[in-house]
Amino acid sequence: xxxxxxxxxxxxxxxxxxxxxxxxxxxxxxxxxxxxxxxxxxxxxxxxxxxxxxxxxxxxxxxxxxxxxxxxxxxxxxxxxxxxxxxxxxxxxxxxxxxxxxxxxxxxxxxxxxxxxxxxxxxxxxxxxxxxxxxxxxxxxxxxxxxxxxxxxxxxxxxxxxxxxxxxxxxxxxxxxxxxxxxxxxxxxxxxxxxxxxxxxxxxxxxxxxxxxxxxxxxxxxxxxxxxxxxxxxxxxxxxxxxxxxxxxxxxxxxxxxxxxxxxxxxxxxxxxxxxxxxxxxxxxxxxxxxxxxxxxxx
Numbered sequence: 001x002x003x004x005x006x007x008x009x010x011x012x013x014x015x016x017x018x019x020x021x022x023x024x025x026x027x028x029x030x031x032x033x034x035x036x037x038x039x040x041x042x043x044x045x046x047x048x049x050x051x052x053x054x055x056x057x058x059x060x061x062x063x064x065x066x067x068x069x070x071x072x073x074x075x076x077x078x079x080x081x082x083x084x085x086x087x088x089x090x091x092x093x094x095x096x097x098x099x100x101x102x103x104x105x106x107x108x109x110x111x112x113x114x115x116x117x118x119x120x121x122x123x124x125x126x127x128x129x130x131x132x133x134x135x136x137x138x139x140x141x142x143x144x145x146x147x148x149x150x151x152x153x154x155x156x157x158x159x160x161x162x163x164x165x166x167x168x169x170x171x172x173x174x175x176x177x178x179x180x181x182x183x184x185x186x187x188x189x190x191x192x193x194x195x196x197x198x199x200x201x202x203x204x205x206x207x208x209x210x211x212x213x214x215x216x217x218x219x220x221x222x223x224x225x226x227x228x229x230x231x232x233x234x235x236x237x238x239x240x241x242x243x244x245x246x247x248x249x250x251x252x253x254x255x256x257x258x259x260x261x262x263x264x265x266x267x268x269x270x271x272x273x274x275x276x277x278x279x280x281x282x283x284x285x286x287x288x289x290x291x292x293x294x295x296x297x298x299x
Contacts, residue, residue, distance in 0.1 A: 009150050010143065013107050017146075020290060021111035043067045077118040078135045080172060080213075081106050082164050083149065084182035086126045087157035087239035093224045094286035101220050101285045102181050103149040108293065109179055110142045121172075122148065127158030127186075129167045135176075157240045159186025165205040169212060177214040184219045184269060185240075210276035216296060217273065217280040220289075228258040 043056050046066035054068040083106055089099040106122070113120040114137060121135030122145055131152060133145060161180070165188060168178060188206040209215050228249050237244045248254055266282075273280050279299045283292040 010146050013104060013146055013150070014143065017104055017107040018111045020108050021115055042070045044070055077113075077116070078172065078174065078176040079109065079113045079118060079120045080135065080168060080176050080178040081109060081120065081122045081145075082168060082178060082180045082182070083122060083124050084126075084159065084161075085124045085130055085152060085154045086159040086186070088159065088183055088185050090239055091225075092222055092285055094222060094284070096285055098183055098220050098222055098285055101283070101289060103146070105218060105220065105289055105293065106149055106179075106181055107142075107146050108289075110145050114139060114142055120145070123164055123167060123171075124148070124152055124154065125160070125164035125167075126154045126156040127160040128156060128163055130154040130156070132167070132171065157242075159240060161186055161188040162205045165209040169205065169209050172213065175213055178209070178216065180215065180217045182217075182219065183221050183225065184217070185225075185265075188272065206272070207276060210278055215276070215278050217269075217278055218293075218296065219269070219280070219282040220285065221282070222285050226259070226262045228255045230255065 043059050044067065046055065046060075046068050050068050054070075056067050056069045059067040083102060085099075089097070089102060091098055092100070110120045110122075117137065119135035119137050120142065122131075122133040123129060124131040131148070133148065159182075161182065161184070165180075172178075188204070206215075228247075230249055232248070232250050234247050234249050235244060236247055269280075272278070279296060281292050281296040281299070283289050
């Protein structure tokens with residue numbers, strides 16, 4: 001892609017996503033995410049009607065009467081976008097590739113962030129963290145993010161979502177709102193692998209990240225990720241490992257096994273969402289991502 005072509009694409013995606021964020025998402029973003037971070041302010045005596053979950057039991061024990069913690073909204077929010085740049089994003093059989101939809105969704109969220117005078121940063125990840133753009137404010141910063149979304153090429157092609165989540169936890173000390181934008185082919189794991197035959201006692205990075213931050217998952221996939229067409233003998237390639245294999249798609253058993261593998265993976269994701277309390281939405285590349293993002297905000 002030449003510099004001129006890149007600038008044209010940046011301008012095109014800016015016009016489309018900036019308009020969406022200003023006219024459609026700004027209010028939803030503000031009501032759903034703005035002020036969700038709460039900072040401790042003081043303690044005061046309990047009054048009838050106060051939420052008992054806010055009771056400070058240490059102070060209550062010392063004073064022999066109930067006290068509650070008082071919080072105030074953190075007016076400035078930080079949004080982190082975790083964008084999957086693994087090899088599987090370079091796939092699309094419908095209107096566009098997954099990487100294009102990911103870029104548009106990320107750009108829309110970035111513009112929604114600066115419309116509310118908040119900071120936005122990006123973590124590009126494959127099987128390792130490829131690039132980190134620290135959170136900042138301003139339109140020029142968002143345009144820089146869009147250029148990277150469109151042009152960045154990773155050094156590696158695999159997927160390790162846990163590595164990205166661990167980096168988020170270490171890099172972002174204060175609570176933030178984070179959006180994991182990925183096809184989620186490399187599922188984050190709730191449990192870490194055992195060592196020397198013993199079960200690991202370590203907590204998975206996604207559990208830690210979901211406890212510390214407001215973590216939201218946006219799964220972007222292609223129709224053919226979920227179902228295999230009947231097109232006869234087909235040579236397919238794994239975009240992350242490079243492995244190639246011939247597949248007879250005319251066999252119903254092959255197509256059924258492919259669909260089952262997808263459904264099993266989605267069921268595992270639903271279990272993960274339930275156990276971590278993550279908000280989530282799943283969208284195909286040929287679906288209207290505006291409606292899907294609105295669904296995520298309403299959730």
